[in-house]
Structures are given as structure tokens and as C-alpha cells.
Amino acid sequence: MRIHFIAVGGSAMHNLAIALHKKGYQVSGSDDVIFEPSAGRLAKHGILPEKMGWDEAKITMDLDAVILGMHALKDNPELLKAQELGLKIYSYPEYIYEQTKNKLRVVIGGSHGKTTITSMILHVLNYCEKNFDYLVGAQLTGFDTMVKLTESAPLIIIEGDEYLASPIDRRPKFHLYKANVAVISGIAWDHINVFPTYADYTRQFEIFIDTIQPGGTLIYCSVDKDLADIAVNSHPELEKIGYEIPTHEVKDGITYLLPERTPLRVFGDHNLMNLNAAKLVCAKLGIDSNAFDIAISSFTGAAKRLELLNAVPGTNVYKDFAHSPSKLKATIDAVKTQFGERKLVACIELHTFSSLNKEFLEQYADTMKEADLAIVYIDEKTFEHKKLTPFTKTDVQIAFNSDRILFFNNSELLSNYLLSMNFYETNLLLMSSGNFGGLDLSILARELNTLS
Template sequence: MRIHFIAIGGSAMHNLAIALHKKGYQVTGSDDVIFEPSSSRLAKHGILPAQMGWNENNITADLDAVILGMHALTDNPELLKAQELGVKIYSYPEYIYEQTRNKLRVVIGGSHGKTTITSMILHVLNYCNKDFDYLVGAQLAGFDTMVKVTESAPVIIIEGDEYLASPIDRRPKFHLYKANIAVISGIAWDHINVFPTYQDYITQFEIFIGTIQADGTLIYCSADKDLTSIVQQSSAQIKKIGYEIPQHEVNKGITYLLPDRTELKVFGDHNLMNLNAARLVCNELGIENDTFNLAISSFTGASKRLELLNSSGETNVYKDFAHSPSKLKATIDAVKAQFTTRKLVACIELHTFSSLNKNFLAQYAHTMNKADLAIVYIDEKTFVHKKLEPFTKYDVQVAFNNDDLLFFDNSASLQAYLSDINFYQTNLLLMSSGNFGGLDLAKLARELNILS
């Protein structure tokens, strides 16, 4: 098989390219820029493009398929050439389905928790020495790549997000996988550049439920009222299993699953909810609760999800991917509930298109209320880059409904402010899908002022 990737440098794209290369396919690709770690990984397998840029000569009639990434534009010369020659063009979710038609497909959907639920399932399957393929949205400890597609594995675990499949396929990715077992972790409006109203967004999950294969299974968060309503109204001929937070206790900063008091390395109601979803998926795959508990006790968390940067006495510094309102609130609530005697300084970088939209900003109301000190950071260059009107401190305070909230748009000023705080018996939570204007967060965490 000869496969060419247009925009091969994307996180999912380069991982799929490597997976197909390992499978014995002849893989080529192109991109206008490729960052690390994609560049090194592609080079390691001999499939890094020799030159950056697009070249229509890369597209020939003898290609079996072209896989098109979201980074490409609709007037991309290689895409136009492929269309002219009639070469079959796939988005990467379409091609994942083509590769897994004969497998049991488990698709993890929802506005939050997808990566963690997927990671938990992979961890348990690995512990049980199961043969499985996977597609996950973050690099996981113990896994070389984010995509594995083989001939032998009978099942694939797919993190299925609701963003668009490709520049020429405006369907959400998770509609294309045709799940046998599906999870919906909850619904919280996001991606307003594609789904301008909450109803538009909800509709995508209604459609997703309709794509679950006949006699399949839907595992859903029954604590989410809107989601529960959608599930109950669905006429899909599938098994529906709701889940909530499992019984547990927190003692001296450690969470235990009850009744067996299984000690966990993760914490927070949102992670316990994710754990229950993963457990139900594993039950459907033939793994009993006792085995699941043994396996999950060694799960340390998904990458960038409540990642512990430093711990000193009664001060922990966490880095988290939280950026949407629901993720922000859940992460702050988790840290406060786990460390009830410590103060919390919570800092979020608003970075995504949705979070920088004034019409969406009000969705953040009250999300930081449990933090003892709430800080919002927006890189001043981000507004210029995205051609958006900058927010003022007043705009942010009104939207978050928090007059005490601090606002920074300069990373050096933010670093200087944090460096002046005494973090004795105080945790620091740094949340972003960006990089805080290039701050070295690990160095910041090590050098905090902690004076008793």
C-alpha cells in the first residue's frame, strides 16, 4: 500500500503515519512546518519529508490513498492534484475506520475526560496483557506512539473528539468511527468557531449516539442532566449504562476506592468519574472489577493532567491541560477537596479560540470561586496573532464573576508576581493548553518561595 499524508506533522497524523509504516506500508508525507517531537519521530522511521512545503508532484495516480490533515487548506496544491487525479482522499478518522472495520471499536467521546478515560483503559489492558490497538490524544508513559494499528489485535480503543475531520470533511471525528462500545463523559459547550450555539454542539452527540452499531453499548455520565436527557430520548437499539462517582474516601491526601480501600494515585471527583467509565468499558471487554482495581491502583494519570511538577512539605505544584470552563472548575475543585487544609493559587491561561471569544467568556462565571487566589493570564501576543480585540482586566473579572481575580497579559510580570508569594501550606495549579508565554514551569515550581 502506498499512502501519502498531506500535513504529516500533526500529532495524530504523524503517529498514524508511523503506525502504518510499522505495518509495512510505503508512507510519504509533506508539510509546511513540522515541530518537535513530530520531526524526530518521523526522522527515526525514515519518513520525515526531505524538504518543507507542498509539491503537487508528490501526488501520483498510483497512490492507494491520501490522508488529509486539518492543518492543510482547501486550496492546498497536493489536495487539488489528488482531487484532479481521482486518488482516494481520507481524513485520518476515516482511515482509522477503514483499518479497523473487522475489530471491536471502543470510542471515548465527551467534552472532558476523554484522554484520561482512554489512558486508564489502555493501562488496564496493558496490565492484563491484552492485544489491542489504540488512538489517543496525548503521549502516554509506556507507549511509544499515540496510534497503534495492527492486523492481529481484535479491539481498538479510540479517543474520539468532536472537532472536524478535515478541511473538506466537516463532520466531527467521532461520527466516523462507528463505535461498538461508546462512552460519553459529559457535555459542556466548546469549539464555538464550529458550533456557534449550545444546541449545535449538543446535536453532534445526538448524532454520535446514532452512529453506535446495532446491539452496541453506550456508557454515559448519568450525573450530566443534559446528556441523560439525550440518552433517554434516543431510540438507538443499544444497551445504555449510566455511571456516577464511585464510593471512595480521602485520607491524608490519598484517595481510596471502597469497599476494598484500593489506594489510587489520582484524585478528584472528575478522575473518579473517569475511572468508573473506564471500569465499565473494561467490564464489557471481559475484565472483572477485582482485576480492574489491581491494575488501576498503579495508574499515575494521563500526560498534562494534574501532573505534579514539584512537591515540598505542604506545597504541591501541578500542571494541567484544563482550559474549558468545565475542566477548569473540575480541576480546581479536585485540588481543593484533596488538600482541605491548604490554600490554592490557581492560574489559567486563556489560549483557545473559544476562550478568547467575548460571547463565550461568560461561560467561565464562578469556575474559579474555590481558589483562594484566582489568576487569569492571556499572552498579549495571542490577541494579535488571532486578530481579536484584547480583553481588559474588567472584562475578565465580569465574565468570571470575581472582583478579586488578578489579570496578567505579560509572562514576565506573572512570573515575578508568583515568585513574590509565600507558598507555605499553599498549592499552585497552572492550567493551560498553551505554554504561558514560554515560561519554564518546572523551574518556576522548583524556585517558589516557601517560608514557614
Template sequence: MRIHFIAIGGSAMHNLAIALHKKGFKVTGSDDMIFEPSAGRLARFGILPQEMGWHPELITADLDAVILGMHAFIDNPELLRAQELGLKIYSYPEYIYEQSKDKLRVVIGGSHGKTTITSMILHVLNFQGKDFDYLVGAQLEGFDTMVKLTASAPVIIIEGDEYLASPIDRRPKFHLYKANIAVISGVAWDHVNVFPTFGEYMLQFEAFIETITPGGKLIYCETDKELRNIVENNNSEVTKIGYEIPAHNVKLGLTYLLPQNLPLKVFGDHNLMNLSAAKLVCKEIGIDEDDFNEAIVSFKGAAKRLELLFAENNTSVFKDFAHSPSKLKATVEAVKSQFEERKLVACIELHTFSSLNKKFLLQYADSMIQTDNPIVYIDEKTFQQKKIIPFTEIDVRTAFNNDRLTFFDNANTLEQYLRGLNFKNTNLLLMSSGNFGGMDLIKLARELNI
């Protein structure tokens, strides 16, 4: 099979390219810019484009398929050439389905927790020596790539994003996988540039349930009121299985799963909820409770999900991917409840199109209410790049409904401020889907005033 990737440098795209290369396919690709770690990984497997840019001469009639990434535009010269030749053009979720249509497909959807639930399942399956394929949205410890596709694995675990499949396919990605077993972790409005109202966003999850194969299973968070309404009003021929936070105990900064009193390396109600979903999925694919428990106690979490950067005495510094209001609130609550005796300095970088939408910004109201020192950072360059009128500190304080909040738009000023604080008996939580203006977070964590 000869496959060409248009916009090969994307996170999912380059991992899929590597997976197909490992499967024995002849893989080529193009992009106008490729950053690390994509560039290094593609180079290691000999499929990094020799030069950047779009090259329509690479699109030839003998290609079996072209896979189109979201980074490309509809007037991309390679795309136009592929259309002219009548080649089969897939989005990457379409091609994942094409490669897994004869497997048992488990699709993890929801506004939050997708990566962690998927990672927990993969960890358990790997720990128990099972044969499986996967697609996950983060680099996991013990896994070489974020995508694996083989001929032998009977099951594939897929993190199912609700964002659009490609520039020419406006369907949400998770609609294309046709799950046999589906998970919805919860619903909270996101991607306002595509779904401008909460109602339109909710419709995507209603449609997702309709894509589950007849006789399939839907595992869902029954404590989410909006989601419960969607599920209860749906008449699809699927078995519906609800879950909630499992019984647990927190002692001296550690969380224990009851009744076995199993010590966990992750914490917070949202992670315990994720664990419940992962456990139900594993049960459906043949992993019993004892085997699940044996494996889950060693799960450290997905990259950038409450990742511990530094800990000394009574101070811990965490990095988290939280950026949407629901994720922000859940992460703050997790750290605060796990370390009740410590103060919490929490800083979120607003980076996504949704979070920089002035109307959507109001969704962050009261999300940092449990924080002793709430901080919001927006890189001034982000406003320029996205051609958005900059927010003022008053705009942000008003939206967050928090007069104690401090606002920064310069990374150096933010870093100086953090270095000037006393972190004795205080935790620091850094949350972003960006990179805090290139700040060295590990160096900062190690040099705080403790």
C-alpha cells in the same frame, strides 16, 4: 500500500503515519512547518519530509490513499492534485475506521475526560497483557506512540473528538468510527468557532449515539443532566449503561477506592467519574473487577492531566490541560478537595478560539470561586495572532464573576508575580492547552518561595 499525508506534522497525523509505517506501509508526507516532538519522532522512523512546503509532484497516480490533516487548507496544491487524479482522500478518523472496521471499536467521546478515560483503559489492558490497538490524545507512559494499528489486535480503543474531521469533511471525528461500545463522559459547550450555539453542539452528541452499531453499548455519565436528557430521549437500538462517582474516601491527601480501600494515584471527582467509565468499558471487553482494580492502582494519569511538577513539605505544583469552563471548574475542585487544609493559587491560560470569544468567555462565571488566588493569563501575542481585540482586566473579572481575580498578558510579569508569592502550605495549579508564553514551569515550581 502507499500512503501520503498532507499536513503530516499534526499530533494525531504524525502518530498515525508512524503506526502505518510500523505496519509495513510505505509512508510519505508534507507540511509547511513541523515542530517537536513530531519532527523528532518522524525522523526516528525515517519519514520526516526532507524539506518543508507543499509538493504536488509527490501526489502520483500509484498512491493507494491520501490522508488530509486539519492544518491544510482547501486550496492546498497537493490536495488539488489528489482531487485532479481522482485519488481516495481520507481524513485521519476515516482512515482509522478503514483500518479497524473488522475489530471491536470502543470510542470514548464527551466534552471532558476523554483522554483520561482512554488512558485508564489502555493502562489496564497493557497491565493485563492484552492485545489491542488504540488512538489517544496524549503521550502515555509505557506507550511509544499515540496510535497503534496492527492486523492481529481484536479490539481498538479510540479517543473520539467532536471537532471536524478535515478541511473537506465537516463531520465531527467521532461520528466516523461507528462504535460498537461508546462512552459519553459529559457535555459542556466548546468549539464555538464551529458550533456557535450550545444547541448545535448538543446535536453532535445526539448524532454520535445514532452512529453506534445496532446492538451496541452506550456507557454514559448519568449525573450530567443535559447528557441524561439526550440519552433518555434517544431511541437507538443500543444498551444504555449509566455511571456515577464510585464510593471513595480521602485521607491525608490520598484517595482510596471503596470498599476495597485501594489507594489511587489520581484524585478528584472528575477522575473518579472517569474511573467508573473505564471500569465499565473494561468489563464489556472481558476484564473482571479484580483484574481492573489490580491494574488501576498504578495508573498515574495522562500527561498534563493534574501532572505533579513538584512537591515539598505542604506545597504541590500541578500542571493540567484544563482550558474549557467545565474542565477548569472540575480541576480546581479536585485540588481544593484533595488538600482542604492548603490554600490554592490557580492560574489558567486562555488560549483556544472558544475561550477568546467574548460571548463564550461568560461561560467561565464562578469557575474559579474556590480558588484563594485566581489568575488569568492571555499571551498578548495570542490576541495578535488570532486577530482578536485584547480583553481588559475588567472584561475578564466581569466574565469570571470574580473581583479577586488578577489578569496578566505578559509571561515575564506573571512569572515575577508568582515568584513573589509565599507558597507555604499553598498549592499552585497551572492550567493551559498552550505553553504559558514558553515559561519553564518545572524550573519555576522548584524555585518558588516555600
């Protein structure tokens, strides 16, 4: 099989390219720019393009398929050539389905927790030495790539994103996988550039449920009222299983699952609900409760999900991917609950298109109220790049419903402020889907003053 990737440098795209290369396919690709770690990974497998840019000569009649990444534009010259030649053009979720249509497909969807639930399932299956394929949105400890596709595995675990499949396929990715077992972790409005109203957004989850295959199973968070209503009123022939926070206790900074008092290396109500979702999926795959508990006790978390950057007595510094209002609140609440005796400094970078929309900003009201000190950072260059009107400190404080919010739009000033503080008996939580204007958070975490 000869496969060509247009925009091969994307996170999912380069991992799929590597997976197909490992499967024995002849893989080629193009992109206008490829950053690390994508470039290094592609080079390691000998499939990094020799030069950057688009080249129509790479599109030939002997290609079995062209896979189109979201980064490409509709007028991409390689795409136009492929269309002219009548080649089969797939989005990457379409091609994942094409590769797995004879397997059992487990698809994890939802506005938050997708990566963590998927990661927990993969960890347990790996621990129990099961044979499985996967597609996940973060690099995991113990897994070389974020995509694995084989002939032998009878099932695949897929993290199902609700964003669009490709520039020419405006369907959400998770509609294309046709799940046998589906998880929805919760619904919180996001991607307002594509789904301008909450009703538009929730409709995508209703359609996702409709794509579950006959005889399939829907596992959903029952404490999310809107989601529970959608689930209950959905296709009557589906098996529907709701879940909530499992029984647990927190003692001396460690969370234990009850009744067996299994110690966990993750914490927070949102992670405990993620764990329950993963446990229900694993039960459908033949893993009993005791085996799951033993396996999950060694799970350390997905990358950038409450990732511990540094710890000294009395102070932990965490990095988290949280950026949407629901994720922000859940993450702050988790750290505050786990370490109730410590103060919490919480810093969020607003980086996504939705979070930088003034009307959407109101969704952040009261999300940081549990933090002892709340900081909002926006890289001033981000507004220029996205061609948006910058927020003022007053805009942010009104939207977050707090005049205690500190506001920074310069990363050096933010860094200097944090380094001037004393973090004795205080945790720091740094949350962003960006990079805080290029700050090295690991160095920052080590240089904080934590002395009494």
C-alpha cells in the same frame, strides 16, 4: 500500500504515519512546518520530509490513499492534485475506521475527560496483557506512540474528538468511527467557531449515539442532566449504562476506592467518574472488577492532566490541560478537595478561540471561586495572532464574576509575581492548552518559595 500524508506534522497525523510505517506500509508526507516532538519522531522512523513545503510531484497515480490533515487548506496544491487525479482521499478518522472496520471499536467521546478515560482503559488492558490497538490524544507512560494499528488485535480503543475531520470533511471525527461500545463523559459547550450555539453542539452527540452499531452499548455520565436526557431518549435498541462518582474516601492526601480501599494515584470527582467509565468499558472487554482495581491503582494519569511538576512538604505544583469552563472548575475543585488544609493558587491561561470570544467568556462565571487566589493570564500576542480585540482586567473580572481575579498579559510579570509569593502550605495549579507565553513551568515550579 503507498500512503501519502498532507500535513503530516500534526499530533494525530504523525502518529498515524508512524503506525502505518510500523505496519509495513510505504509512507510519505508533506508539511509547511513540523515542530517537536513530531519532527524527531518522524525522523527516527525515516519518514520526516526532506524539506518543508508542499510538492505536487509527490502526488502520483500509484498512491493507494492520501490522508488529509486539518492543518491543510482547501486550496493546498497537493490536495488539488490528488482530487484532479481522482485518488482516494481520507481524513485520518476515516482511515482509522478503514483500518479497523473488522475490529471491535470502543470510542470515548465527551467534552471533557476523553483522554483520561482512554488512558485508564489502555493502562488496564496493558496491565492485563490484552492485545489491542489504540488512538489516544496524549503521550502515555509505557506507550511509544499515540496510535497503534496491527493486523492481530481484535479491538481498538479510540479517543473520539468532536472537532471537524478535515478541511473538506466537516463532520466531527467521532461520527466516523462507528463505535460498538461508546462512552460520553459529559457535554459542555465548546468549539464555538464551528458550533455557534449550545444546541448545535449537543446535536453532535445525538448524532454520535446514532452512529453506534446495532447491538452496541452506550456508557454515559448520568449526573450530566442534558446528557442523561439525550441518552435516555436515544435509540431504544442500544444497551445504555449510566455511571456516576464511585464510593471512595480521601485520607491524608490519598484517595481510596471503597469497599476494598484501593489506593489511587489520581484524585478528584471528575477523575473518579472517569475511572468508573473506564471500569464499565473494561467489564465489557472481559476484565472483572478486582482485576481492574489492582491495575488502576498504579495509573499515574495522562500527560498534562493534573501532572505533578514538583512536590515538597506542604506544596504541590500541578500542570493541567484544563481550559474550558467545566474542566477549569472540576480541576480546581479536585485539588482543593484533595488538599483541604492547604491554600490553592490557581492560574488559567485563556488560549483557545472559544475562551477568547467575549460572549463565550461569560461561561467562566464562578469557575474559580474555590481557589484562594485566582489568576487569569492571556498572552497579549494571542489576540494579535487571532485578530481579536484584547480583554481588559475589568472584562475578565466581570465574566468570571469575581473582582478578586488577578489579570496578567505578560508572562514575565506573571512569573515574577509567582516567584515573589510564599507557597508554604499552598498548592499551585497551572492550567492551559497553550504554554504561558513560553514559560518553563518545570523551572518555575522548582524555584517557588515554599519556606515557612
